[in-house]
Every structure is written in C-alpha cells, then in structure tokens.
Amino acid sequence: MQTIIIGSGVSGLICAATLAQAGHSVTVFEQFHRAGGSTAPFERDGFRWDLGQLLVEGFGPDEPTGQVLAALGIADRVRVKQDDRRYVFPDFDLLKPQEYGGPRWRIERLKELFPAESAGLERYYRDLIRFTRLMTAARKVEQAEGPARLAAQARMYAALLPFFTRMNWNAQQVMDNYFKSEQLKAVFMSILADFFTPPSKFQGLGVFALNPETSFDSRVPAELAPGAVQLHYYSILGGIGTLVDALVARIVELGGQVLPGRPVEKVLVENGKVKGVQDRDGNVLPADVVIASGAVNEVFFNLVGEEHLPADFAARVRAQPLMDSVFMVHLGLDYDPSVHTGGAVAYYYGTYDLENGISEAAQGLYHEGRAGFVVHVPTHHSPEMAPEGMHAMTIYTICPDRLSEGTWSERRVEFADKLVAYAEAHIPGLREHTVTRAIMTPDDFHGRLGVDHHAFGGLAPWLGTRRIPAQTPIAGLWFTGQQGESGGGTYAVIMAAYKMAKKIAGK
Ligand SMILES: Cc1cc2nc3c(=O)[nH]c(=O)nc-3n(C[C@H](O)[C@H](O)[C@H](O)COP(=O)(O)OP(=O)(O)OC[C@H]3O[C@@H](n4cnc5c(N)ncnc54)[C@H](O)[C@@H]3O)c2cc1C
Numbered sequence: 060m061q062t063i064i065i066g067s068g069v070s071g072l073i074c075a076a077t078l079a080q081a082g083h084s085v086t087v088f089e090q091f092h093r094a095g096g097s098t099a100p101f102e103r104d105g106f107r108w109d110l111g112q113l114l115v116e117g118f119g120p121d122e123p124t125g126q127v128l129a130a131l132g133i134a135d136r137v138r139v140k141q142d143d144r145r146y147v148f149p150d151f152d153l154l155k156p157q158e159y160g161g162p163r164w165r166i167e168r169l170k171e172l173f174p175a176e177s178a179g180l181e182r183y184y185r186d187l188i189r190f191t192r193l194m195t196a197a198r199k200v201e202q203a204e205g206p207a208r209l210a211a212q213a214r215m216y217a218a219l220l221p222f223f224t225r226m227n228w229n230a231q232q233v234m235d236n237y238f239k240s241e242q243l244k245a246v247f248m249s250i251l252a253d254f255f256t257p258p259s260k261f262q263g264l265g266v267f268a269l270n271p272e273t274s275f276d277s278r279v280p281a282e283l284a285p286g287a288v289q290l291h292y293y294s295i296l297g298g299i300g301t302l303v304d305a306l307v308a309r310i311v312e313l314g315g316q317v318l319p320g321r322p323v324e325k326v327l328v329e330n331g332k333v334k335g336v337q338d339r340d341g342n343v344l345p346a347d348v349v350i351a352s353g354a355v356n357e358v359f360f361n362l363v364g365e366e367h368l369p370a371d372f373a374a375r376v377r378a379q380p381l382m383d384s385v386f387m388v389h390l391g392l393d394y395d396p397s398v399h400t401g402g403a404v405a406y407y408y409g410t411y412d413l414e415n416g417i418s419e420a421a422q423g424l425y426h427e428g429r430a431g432f433v434v435h436v437p438t439h440h441s442p443e444m445a446p447e448g449m450h451a452m453t454i455y456t457i458c459p460d461r462l463s464e465g466t467w468s469e470r471r472v473e474f475a476d477k478l479v480a481y482a483e484a485h486i487p488g489l490r491e492h493t494v495t496r497a498i499m500t501p502d503d504f505h506g507r508l509g510v511d512h513h514a515f516g517g518l519a520p521w522l523g524t525r526r527i528p529a530q531t532p533i534a535g536l537w538f539t540g541q542q543g544e545s546g547g548g549t550y551a552v553i554m555a556a557y558k559m560a561k562k563i564a565g566k
Contacts, residue, residue, distance in 0.1 A: 062563075063088065063336050063344060065323045065362070066352035068096025068508075069549060070540035070556040072306035072317075074350050076131045077560035079313035083348070086315065088338065090322035090509040094307050096353075097508065097515075097541075098549070100300035104495040105446040106391040108453050110507075111515070112299040113404045113435050114142055114274070116550040117290040123198065124550055127557045136305035139293035140440050141277035144404040146249070147485065148411070150242065154401050155276040162272055162279045169243065179237040183247075186221070190267035191287035193218040222264055229522060233263035245411040252431070253457055253516070255382040255421070257414045260521045290550075294403055294440045299549075322509060326351065326358075326536065328367045333535035336362075348563060352540030352556075354510040355379050355518075355527060363533065372532050379542065380521045381514035383420055384501035386467075387455040388475045391445060391495035396436055396452055399486040403439040407432055407485055423463030427474060428481035432456040449494065454482045460501045460512050467500035474498075516548065517541025529559045537563065 060083045064071045067089035079085045093099050097111030117124040118139045128134045146153045151172050156164060166184050170177045196215035203211040225233065230251065234244040248258050250269050271289040272279045282288050295301055307317045325337040326349055335345040351358045359368060359376045368376070397403070408431040410416055416430045438450040445451045456478060462470065475498045483489040504513040518526065518541065526544045529537055537559060541547035545555030 060084065060348060061335075061346045062086070062348040062350065063323075063346040064350045064352070065326075065336065065358070066096060066540065067094035067303075067307070067317055067319065068352055068540060068552075069098050069302065069306075070543075070552045071096070071350070071352045072303065072310065073127070073131075073553050073556040074352075074539060074560040075310045075315055075317070076133075076306050076313065077557055078348075078564055079310050079315040080131065081560075081564035081566065083564070084314070085310060086344070087310065087317040088321045088323045088336065089317065089319045091507050092320045094317050094319050095300060095303035098299045098303050099507070100298050100303075101389060101497070101499070103389070103497050104391055106389070106449070106451045106495060107298055107300070107437070107444040108389040108451050108497075109299045109435065109437055110387070110499075112295075112549055113433070114144060114292040114294060115139075115299075116274075116292055116548070118293040118295070119291055122290050123201075124553050127553055131306075131309060133305040133309050136308075137302050138296040140296060141291050142294040142403055142440065143273075143275055143277045143292060144406060145401045146246065146275070147405060147407045148242065148245065148249075149409060153246070153275065155278075159276070159278045162283055165272060165275055169246065173238075173240055173243050176238050176240055176243055179239075179243075183237045187267050187270070187272075188284045188287045189218065189221050190264060191271070191283055191289055193222070194268065195286060195288045225263060228263035229259050230261040230263050230266050231258040233266055234258065241411050245408070245413065248413060249406070249408050249411075249431075252413050252416050253433075255417055255457065255519045256521055257417045259414065262520070262522050265520070294437070296441050298437055298441060298444055323362060325364075326362045328363060328533055328536070331367070331532075331534060333533055346535075348535050348537070350537045350539060350559075350563075352538070353508065353542070354512070354514070355381075355538070355542040356512075357510060358538060363536070367533060369532050375525055376527060378524070379527065380519040380524055381512060381542070382516050382519045382547075384458055384460045384504060384513040385455045385499075385515045386425070386458040386474060386478065386501070387453055387499040388478050389497040389499070390452045390454070390479070390489065390493050392450045392452055392489070392492045393448070393494050394488060394492040395450055396434075396486050396489070396492075397439040397450070400434050400436055400439075403436050405434045405485075407434065407482070409481075420457060420459050423459045423461055425458045425462060425474070426456065428456055428478040430456070432478060432481060434482060434486065454478055457515070458501065460514075467502045471498050471500050514542065516546075517543075517552075518546045520546055529555070529562075
C-alpha cells in the first residue's frame with residue numbers, strides 16, 4: 060500500500076511510523092528544510108530551544124502516550140522527566156512548596172488566599188476527583204474490547220451522572236457556580252487565554268481537564284482518589300527534537316522515507332478518490348492513501364481544491380475556529396534563571412480579564428507582554444541544550460497573527476525589548492546575562508509551517524464546533540493533526556494520529 064503523508068509534525072510522524080510498522084510503503088513530505096513542524100527545535104550559537112511544546116502529558120510507561128511510543132519501538136529513545144508548571148498572578152504566586160504538602164496543597168493555599176471561598180474550593184476539589192474518575196473510565200473504554208468494553212462503558216456513564224445537569228454549561232458558568240472572586244476563577248481558567256477561547260465559549264467541564272493537580276506539582280500521585288487517576292506531565296530530555304529524531308529514525312528503519320524541503324503543491328483527486336500528490340517541482344507521486352496534516356484551510360482549499368469537496372464539507376472547513384499566534388524571544392544566558400522561575404516552566408499572568416484580552420487579540424491588538432507571558436528554561440532539565448555552564452530560555456506571549464498597526468518585521472525588536480523587560484521584573488539580571496538572542500514572530504512561523512495564518516495550538520476549542528473528521532469525503536484522503544478532529548496539544552495529536560493510522564491499517 061503506497062501511503063503519502065503531508066507534514067512531518069508529530070501527527071504526521073506518528074502516522075508514518077504506525078503505518079510503516081503495519082507494512083505500508085510510507086513517504087513523508089515536509090515543506091520546511093527540517094522535520095518536526097511545531098516540534099522541530101531551533102538552534103543558534105550552541106543553544107537549542109523548543110518551539111512548540113513545554114510539557115507533554117501521559118509519556119510515562121503506563122500512560123497512553125508512553126504506550127504508543129513503546130508500541131512503535133522508540134520508548135527507550137525518548138527519555139522523559141516528570142515536571143510541572145508554576146502560575147504567578149499579579150497579587151499572588153502558586154509556587155509549589157519546597158517540602159511536598161500532599162495532593163491538596165494548592166487547594167489549602169487557595170483557601171488561605173481566599174478564605175471566603177473555602178466551601179466553593181471544597182466543592183471544586185470533590186468535582187475534580189469525580190471528573191478524574193470519568194476521564195479514567197473513558198481511557199479504559201478506549202483500551203477495552205468485547206464484554207470488557209461494555210462494562211467499562213457502564214462505569215463511564217455512572218461517572219458521568221454527577222455532571223449530567225452541567226453538561227452544556229460553559230466555563231464561566233461552571234466557575235461562577237463555585238466561586239465569587241474573579242481572581243480565583245482566573246486561577247482555573249487563565250490558560251484559556253492561550254487557547255484564544257473566551258470562558259463563555261469553552262466547554263465548562265473541560266476546566267477540570269485543564270487543571271490536573273499533577274501538572275502543578277509532579278510529586279502529586281497519579282491516583283488522586285480511588286479510581287481517579289490523573290496523567291503526569293513531562294519534559295522531554297534533550298528537548299522535543301529528541302522525539303522527532305526518534306520517530307524519523309524509526310520510520311527509516313521500517314523502510315519509509317522522510318523528505319524535508321519537499322512541499323506538496325496538489326493532492327490529486329479523480330472521481331472522488333485520491334490518486335496521489337504533486338510536489339512543488341511538478342513531480343507526480345501516486346498513492347493509495349494520502350494523509351494530510353497542517354492547516355485545514357490550506358489543505359482543503361489550496362492542495363485539494365474546493366471543486367472536489369461537497370458544499371457542506373467546504374462550509375464546515377471554513378467554520379473551523381483557529382487560534383492565533385505566538386511572539387517568542389529565545390535567550391542564551393550565562394547564568395541560571397531557574398532560581399527565579401522555580402523550574403522549567405512558569406506562566407506569569409498580568410491580568411484577570413480573560414474575555415477582554417482574547418477579544419483584543421482577535422482585533423489584531425498585541426498586549427506587548429502586559430497581559431502575561433510564559434517562560435521555559437529547557438536547560439533546567441537538559442543542560443546539553445546550551446554550552447557548558449550556560450542556559451537556554453524562551454519567553455513567549457500569545458499574539459495576533461497579523462497586527463492592526465504596522466507589521467511584525469517593523470516592530471519585532473521593539474516588542475522583544477518590551478517582553479524581556481516585563482520578564483526581567485520577575486527574573487532579575489536577564490539583559491545583563493544575555494549572550495545571544497533570537498526573535499520569532501508569526502511571520503517566521505508562516506514560513507516554518509507553510510501556513511498563511513499561524514494558529515499556534517491549532518483549533519480554538521470553542522463550544523459547538525463540528526470538527527473535521529479524520530476520514531474525509533474523498534476516498535483515501537485523511538486529515539489529522541492539531542487542526543483536525545483532536546484539536547491541539549501533543550497528547551491529543553499523538554493519540555488521534557495513532558488511532559487513525561491503526562484504522563487505516565485495518566487493526
Ligand atoms: C509555543 C507553543 C507551545 C506549546 N506548548 C505545548 C505544551 O506545553 N504541551 C503540548 O502538548 N502541546 C503544546 N503545543 C502544541 C503542540 O506543539 C502542537 O499541537 C503539535 O506539535 C502540533 O503537531 P501537528 O503535527 O498537528 O502540526 P505541525 O507541527 O504544525 O505540523 C504540520 C507540518 O506540516 C507541514 N506542511 C504544511 N503544509 C505542507 C505542504 N504543503 N507540504 C509539505 N509539508 C507541509 C508543516 O511544515 C509542518 O511541519 C505548543 C505549541 C506552541 C507553538
């Protein structure tokens with residue numbers, strides 16, 4: 060079976076490895092000169108930074124993503140370390156305590172900060188455990204077969220019962236039900252700004268999924284309560300490029316090819332069936348199966364062509380809500396900034412007003428770092444990502460894909476200076492200790508990912524969106540990745556790509 064995969068992001072590579080293992084003859088086309096898409100590393104002056112991944116979920120040997128890597132034969136090539144993220148708000152800081160305070164330490168700390176909300180916090184925590192039971196049951200349904208699957212489904216529906224009346228609530232409604240304080244609500248919802256999704260448009264129960272206690276302190280055990288198992292979060296040692304390189308090597312070992320610098324220009328379709336692809340040099344490559352990843356609009360309107368799509372499908376493609384972009388400053392430092400950041404990943408929020416921040420970005424207004432930023436120090440876990448004794452740091456903010464005033468190329472240096480100044484207020488000595496600096500704007504991502512609009516995490520997870528199914532209306536053409544059915548995030552993308560590839564392989 061000749062299979063062509065468009066895009067060497069993590070979704071395309073997982074499909075390629077799975078299908079090569081199942082005996083397909085696999086070729087991956089990548090338009091950029093290096094494989095990896097958002098998960099390709101960026102290198103300069105002996106420093107290496109990650110672009111599109113900070114912490115990855117479920118990479119442990121008994122967890123779903125870890126099991127996928129084991130099934131593909133690369134678990135021993137991707138070393139990981141349990142890790143966590145810190146949240147800093149304008150008036151308080153949720154730094155994990157040096158001495159572990161048990162799985163409820165965050166709830167107890169929030170009760171100290173917001174004593175009037177103690178009862179709401181207890182109700183929230185009780186529901187977090189219930190929701191975790193629901194997710195645990197849902198994962199078991201995915202893994203089970205035959206009568207065991209039916210039993211797992213019954214347990215899942217039982218776990219769903221406590222949430223029955225709240226199924227259609229949005230995130231704002233769910234939070235209003237527990238808390239009065241806008242600051243406290245922001246503790247649980249602030250990450251939605253990263254998804255360009257206002258609380259009023261986010262599936263309410265999803266708030267629990269955004270806040271596993273394991274992600275704020277890796278010492279929290281996976282089993283929060285009987286039957287309620289959270290996944291852990293991990294840093295990939297050596298950076299996410301390690302995963303990309305391991306997948307590429309495995310595909311080649313299995314007889315497949317990965318071709319960087321080979322953009323696909325057309326998906327060839329005849330009588331509703333895929334026939335192959337044409338690359339930018341005009342070469343025609345026949346295929347029985349084509350799997351496309353990347354940008355949903357570019358794939359269906361530029362590569363496939365609207366003339367091949369049913370009208371309702373084309374309308375559905377147009378209706379997919381996309382995130383916007385990120386503005387990044389990568390620094391090479393001659394001191395260790397993680398004494399100030401407290402670890403590898405810290406989120407610094409500058410506002411509690413999520414709805415407004417998100418609507419400003421949609422109008423092309425960039426907050427310049429005022430509304431918050433994320434700091435990632437990969438050398439905290441992987442010293443080899445910098446010359447000896449030095450450290451790599453990335454500071455990034457969400458931003459509009461296009462500015463309402465001026466262009467990214469005109470304003471990049473001014474914005475980088477401002478972002479570093481905001482970060483320096485929390486991390487003293489940044490400018491003085493900078494030995495190298497690289498700026499990345501949405502324009503850089505357009506080139507790296509071959510997209511007209513950079514949606515950094517793919518689809519914005521808005522309530523009520525009918526996503527594009529993996530199996531398209533064109534026979535033999537499949538669509539995967541962060542703008543597909545799964546939405547973004549390494550975990551979602553890997554699990555969906557693996558499941559889809561297994562289906563194509565008939566397994
Ligand atoms: C700053 C940032 C932080 C993030 N943080 C996290 C995090 O902490 N945890 C987490 O789990 N996830 C995180 N993510 C999200 C995660 O990295 C992505 O969801 C995931 O990597 C997307 O993979 P993908 O394969 O769907 O897409 P992509 O990586 O975009 O891959 C698509 C590929 O297709 C190629 N392509 C496009 N058009 C063509 C063509 N015509 N011909 C050939 N090739 C083509 C592109 O060049 C690209 O390589 C983050 C992302 C960013 C940017």
